[in-house]
Amino acid sequence: MSLASRVRRTFCFIYTFSNSLDIYAQGKPYLKSKNYAAMVHQATNTLTVRDRKDHGRRRRVIQQGLSDATLRAFEPYMYEIINRFCDRLVQTSEEEAALAAKGESTETAHKTATWKSTRNMSEWCNYLAFDLMATFIFSGKYNMLERNQYRYVVKCIEESNIRVSTILQAPCLKNFRIDKLLFPRAIIARNMFLNFVGKLLRDTKKNDRSQRKDLFEMLSHAKDPESGRGFSPEEIVAESVTLVVAGADTSATAMAAIFFYLSRNPDAYARAATEVRSTFSSIEEILGGARLNSCRYLRACIDEAMRMSPSVGQSLVREAPVGGTTVDGEFIPGGCDVGVPIYAIHHNEAYYPDPFNYNPERWMVEKEGASQQILDQYTAYNPFSVGPRSCMGKGVALVEMMATFAVVMFRLDFKMAEDDTAGGKPNAKEFGRHRSNEYQLKDHITSAKEGPMLRFRPRVDVKVN
Template structure:
């Protein structure tokens, strides 16, 4: 009797969890509201699938693979659907009242939320109105002299020798120095000294954890595991937070207005700005939270875009020659480069930059939104409130629906009349080109990032001829056959997506132009 009871108890305690798990899997696969959407089997029943690819850094490539296999609508997590269409992109990110920032980004909040992590509503609109004052067209014109000081130093460094230079490193230094000066009037001079270069490594290592947790969801349960799993990333995060605290503290300790040519830095503008609707101003914690975003976005994503542009120009001699000729017809030296009609008229240069944005966006994954509307319809699909939706940036940038030969670097696709490019094809491409996202949550720093990129690339082309380094160094950053899905194309710049992108190379050799 006792033995039978023990055996029954053992069987019950063993089988019951298995039966409950099996029942939950069956329910998730066949009876939940998203069950009709195709996708990888494991992805439909657990977030561990996306978590793995988030940790691996190829989540953007996996999203592309899913669309190639299952079509434009893919269930990428138990509670999430990807839309790989222009209609889906615009419905998700542009329609007011439809969705808010997904709760999966909650691990990124430290002390106070910032513009990137505030979920939505009046709080986000208030913060965005204040932040926009520091990034207006007038403000950008004032920042240009600060930017060009560092672009000129960057160009001087490129010409210091004929030794190959790792542009992933040098572009990081340039973008960081620009960020520090424009935002905080700080001179960290990574282009010339090593003291603060550790911050860039700290950002990269820290973001491996963040990129994984965002895909995992269920922050409360993961929080108990992260100290064991992400010890190095947490240490890197702490180093970065200490640096941000230092930067903000030093800046607060300076005089009220830090001016350069009578132009205040971004910090001064944010400290003095107020919401035109309510009169509210940012608190010190809020400014610190925004500073974190500014440091990462400016010093990491801007440098990735510049590396991408240089990679594709180096790998495409015809495009490089045409862009160089166009720039040199307007500027004779990097010190001559400035915004204005001359730079704006460099149509092919801008096409080269836009094509680099398309080929290797610095944020290639999906920026998830949680639906709050009870009658949400995304590209004709009714999705219940509470579920996450989004569009993978890399995936839609490489969709043959919108781009002919999507894996070919072809700047001419952005210029009507070039080859078979028409106004309609350019408009179709622009309808999905979103390296800075779109809608009310698009990147506030887009205009400054594009301006910085145009100035820096034009300055390089004005003064230098460059080419890939010889041998294996010249292959760094390019795809290779043994790197797995999506990383086999030697003509494509490979990025590793961890919220922002990690990168390697290209290694380039620079020679001063002959006059």
């Protein structure tokens, strides 16, 4: 396949999946770009470390905490949080006012089959994803779904990422602390976020940890089977910062995108809802396993949303080795940063015909015996990246998304609110912002988002204990 690239200074962006495998696959000679050093606060973490051996050690330690046993221990808490999320989506304005006045939650939502107040799903998906992350990793009960106390953390991450994404592209801004002059609000937000992570770690250590098998517990004691090394205290702090962002922010964006596309595509919505409601006869039946995995169309809806609006859409840049290398017949000089933008490859017509159309059916075609175009489609799809630095939490994220949308679609109906503006505007000045059927994201390492604005109503014949 021909190479299409754009060179800017020492960057080379490539838009074919074969080159994605050339760059990111196991055993390839590319290192993490030096630019990621601009993201380091006090110690490197799995995202920023360049040394392959050190990265491998860290990854092997973290993977021990992502075992099936850890996921099984988390599952009851996960469904409790998801059901609380559904309760909050259908509470009336009066209930919300009473909740805020008392500073406490209600056990169940108002059970009438009427459409409730409009919900900004970028906010509510943030709260859900944060509560899931805090419980899975730290056994923490910060309860953003029902309390305002810690919701500022979400805004801190978003504000801080504006600065970080800029210095990732232009690390020279850290010279003479120019970035602090350009992004004073982001510096304040970063410090508030780091203070919260410090509190989170202190709270976690104080809690009774004898009965829980969360990820933090595993990280505190796990050793790399090859080197025998675990994490130092500084490394645990650095990894915790990454886990909070990766475990909450990216999942929230994916879930908000799924809500956006389902609310705007009634045929896909109806088919996914019918599949879930015919697979399960009660809310208690919705558990991880074969029955949930049999909801192939629901999974196709999730995959198609992450194709169209990936949580991380930029190129995860790598540095070409000393002496240079050849990619698809073209020479890349040593030291040049090279990468494949995820958003661009997910919208390449060679792999995805009509790429700006939400079409879950494209994922319902079996790979066995399929055409080369279908095989290429599956290979080019990489919302979690590929290779030894791909997202370690992919399995957890997919379990959370499948569980969330199975429960939501079993318990609730939802539709787009009249005042929703999450899609593009026909008269937008910036190219690409004109597509009204595309969930609009802004690339700040992870994605800044707004909306969609949705309304929900409970299915009155569904009983929730």
